[in-house]
Amino acid sequence: MKKIAWITDTAAQLEDAFIQKHHVHVLPLGVVFSDGSYRESIDLTQEEFYDKLRLSKVSPKTSQPAIGEMLSLYEKLQLEGYDFAIALHLSSGLSGTFESxxxxxxxxxxxxxxxxxxxxxxxxxxxxxxxNDLFAKGKDVEEVVASINEITSKSKLSFIPSSLNQLHKSGRVSGTQNFLSNLLDIKVVISFESGKPVMKEKIRSNKRAKNYVTSLLRADMNNGNVPEVAVINCNNAPDAEIWKNELLQEFPTIKVQVVPLSICVGVHAGEGTTGLSWVTY
Known part of the structure; x- marks a missing residue:
């Protein structure tokens, strides 16, 4: 078999055991506060990031891995005897990492x-x-890349910011929108479409917003096979666990896990965000 290297970035939020099992090389995304730049998972943990975010008067910026860092990794992998690498990166609608x-x-x-x-x-x-499953079945790299590109159109992610405060601080919504949202308890549902986050619905109350996102999952389950669902969150594991248990009550046959979102998402969506993500087969 060919010696295959997988490359990704910290948007994937891979666990250490997964990284070791699948031989994944992870390039860190960055976040820039007024006191300097930090690499996700290396210079800054999730907890440290949200502590700094709460105290920051100016919204931090996000940054991508440098081309030089990528080239160094490619050269290292070549020296280690890898035949090729697949570099799977965060949506180009959010970051320039893929273009780099x-x-x-x-x-x-x-x-x-x-x-x-x-x-x-x-x-x-x-x-x-x-x-990796396709490689184990003897597929060549071109077939695997084509299959993964097909999966990108079957992947779903919708989230509900706890408030619009951070979206306002990062310049994504106006002060008036933020004020009215807080005053009227309006929740915004944001979903990925063609690689870009799109504001889909404005809904009164978090419960109704969650029901709306769950209805998107329910529709996909009726139209295809959805064996796993991730309850995604920005430093909001308690609410994510509640949503997980609600899903297991309605869909007892699916696997549900709680997954943290990259701090680079937290820069814009803000602490307290929750949502759902899945792949339809």
């Missing part, structure tokens, strides 16, 4: 196949798992 990977892959004679996940979080994990 494309540019870096053209600067090296090591075979790198960049893929735009068109999403983030849980579906990226499934794409790596499915890719």
């Amino acid at each position: 990977a494309q540019a870096a892959s053209e600067m090296t004679d090591f075979n790198v196949y960049p893929i735009d996940s068109k999403i983030g979080s849980f579906p990226m994990v499934k794409m790596i798992e499915i890719g």
Whole structure:
């Protein structure tokens, strides 16, 4: 068998055991506060990030891995005897990481196949798992890349910010929208469409917003196979666990897990965000 390297970024939020099992090399996304730049999962934990975010008067910025960092990794993998690498990255609608990977892959004679996940979080994990299963079945790299690109259109992620405060601080919504949302308890549902987060619904109360997102999952379950669901969250595991238990009561046959979102999502969505993500087969 060919020696395969997987490359991704911290948007996938991979667990250490998964990284070791699948030989994944993770490039850290960054967040820039007024006191400096921090690499996710290296310089800053989730807890430390949200502590700093609460105290920050100015919204931090996000940053992507440098092309030089990518090139160094590609050269290292080539020296280690890998035949090629698949570089699966956060949606190009959110970050320039995929474009940088494309540019870096053209600067090296090591075979790198960049893929735009068109999403983030849980579906990226499934794409790596499915890719490895296909390699184990004898598929070649072009077939695997084509299959993963198909999965990007079947991947779903919708989330509900706890408030619009952070979206306002990061310039995504106006002060008037933020004020009215807090005053009237209006929740916004944001879903990924064609690789970009789109404001789908404005709904009174968090319960109704959750019911709306669950209805999207229910519709996909009626139209296809959804064996797993992730309850995604920005430093809001308690509410995510509640939603998980609600889902298990309604859908006892599916696997449900609670998954943290990248702090780069937290920069915009804000602490307290919850949502659902899944892949339809």
